[in-house]
Amino acid sequence: MTQGQVSAFAPASIGNVSVGFDLLGAALAPIDGSRLGDEVSAQPAAAFNLTISGRFADRLPGVASNNIVAKAYDYFHQRAVDAGHGFAPCALHLHKNLPIGSGLGSSASSIVAALAALNSFYGEPFSQNELLQMMGALEGQISGSVHYDNVAPAYLGGLTLMVEYGQTIASQLPVFADWYWVVCYSGISVSTSAARQILPAEFPMKTLLAFGRQLSVFVDACHRGDENLAAAMLSDVVAEPYRKSLLPHFDQCRDYIMANNGLAFGISGSGPTVFAVAKSLADAEAFQRYLQQYYLQNDDGFCHICKLDPAGTRISKETL
Numbered sequence: 300m301t302q303g304q305v306s307a308f309a310p311a312s313i314g315n316v317s318v319g320f321d322l323l324g325a326a327l328a329p330i331d332g333s334r335l336g337d338e339v340s341a342q343p344a345a346a347f348n349l350t351i352s353g354r355f356a357d358r359l360p361g362v363a364s365n366n367i368v369a370k371a372y373d374y375f376h377q378r379a380v381d382a383g384h385g386f387a388p389c390a391l392h393l394h395k396n397l398p399i400g401s402g403l404g405s406s407a408s409s410i411v412a413a414l415a416a417l418n419s420f421y422g423e424p425f426s427q428n429e430l431l432q433m434m435g436a437l438e439g440q441i442s443g444s445v446h447y448d449n450v451a452p453a454y455l456g457g458l459t460l461m462v463e464y465g466q467t468i469a470s471q472l473p474v475f476a477d478w479y480w481v482v483c484y485s486g487i488s489v490s491t492s493a494a495r496q497i498l499p500a501e502f503p504m505k506t507l508l509a510f511g512r513q514l515s516v517f518v519d520a521c522h523r524g525d526e527n528l529a530a531a532m533l534s535d536v537v538a539e540p541y542r543k544s545l546l547p548h549f550d551q552c553r554d555y556i557m558a559n560n561g562l563a564f565g566i567s568g569s570g571p572t573v574f575a576v577a578k579s580l581a582d583a584e585a586f587q588r589y590l591q592q593y594y595l596q597n598d599d600g601f602c603h604i605c606k607l608d609p610a611g612t613r614i615s616k617e618t619l
């Protein structure tokens with residue numbers, strides 16, 4: 300156990316990235332250097348305690364034990380004890396920067412920051428893959444089913460493809476470094492669990508074939524560095540047709556972006572955040588201005604120009 304404080308920052312993420320429902324995710328880093336993600340700190344304490352601060356702290360469950368960070372602590376503790384590790388309590392602090400129910404992987408960011416901070420604080424009892432499995436299990440408690448497309452990019456960084464075979468949960472794809480990812484959170488909340496429930500339980504064969512073709516061609520195009528082909532595949536035949544009805548002005552914004560050099564436009568995770576992909580900073584700035592004018596619904600909303608975050612979760616340590 301570390302004697303000082305350990306902090307972990309986990310970035311916001313785009314789930315699905317249009318083409319890979321539950322299978323593809325991307326970590327985000329605003330180009331203005333702002334920290335779009337949650338941070339959790341652990342420090343020695345006589346008993347467990349969770350304190351919370353940050354812009355969206357007041358939107359979280361009033362009872363701290365219902366916070367996913369407290370659940371992450373209990374789960375980590377149980378798993379450590381089961382694995383035969385000693386365990387002295389610690390206190391956690393959550394800095395909640397991400398809006399809840401935003402489609403930016405808000406719960407995933409808290410989960411990843413909490414488990415990464417705890418693992419570092421207790422001297423890395425769990426491997427990266429064990430920790431990712433634990434992150435997926437906690438995310439499943441919130442959304443109703445295990446999906447790694449937010450926790451994996453938030454932890455590992457970059458553009459992550461879910462493997463879920465043998466010991467490998469996710470692998471990182473090559474990225475197009477010059478792409479800008481403009482993300483716009485409208486300011487309203489959409490529950491991931493509810494947005495999963497409106498999807499059909501079964502899809503027609505035509506949709507299945509389109510989904511398989513687009514995802515596999517996208518992955519192949521990333522590996523071959525064919526950005527036009529990769530961008531052409533970035534559309535969502537699974538969730539967007541059903542979920543866009545929850546998102547005012549979605550079609551209008553897509554029409555503008557795609558008519559003005561946009562490479563792609565889609566729903567980030569389960570929404571309401573949307574993302575637009577631009578090839579130049581000038582295009583990204585134009586998309587940001589348009590989305591700020593037409594997609595924002597209230598003062599909680601925001602719009603960031605991002606690059607993909609190659610680093611994922613960052614750990615910092617302060618010794619006493």
Ligand SMILES: Nc1ncnc2c1ncn2[C@@H]1O[C@H](COP(=O)(O)OP(=O)(O)O)[C@@H](O)[C@H]1O
Pocket residue numbers: 358359360365366367368398399400401402403404405406407409441442489490491492568
């Ligand atoms: N630290 C936390 N961060 C985000 N959501 C949390 C946290 N702790 C508990 N929750 C609850 O988990 C649910 C998250 O909802 P969800 O729609 O999955 O959000 P998101 O898509 O932003 O991750 C909400 O009911 C929220 O109150």
Ligand SMILES: N[C@@H](CCOP(=O)(O)O)C(=O)O
Pocket residue numbers: 314315320321322400401402403404405406446448449491494495538567568569570
């Ligand atoms: N694949 C999931 C992603 C949910 O992302 P979130 O940021 O809305 O939690 C889904 O589409 O349900």
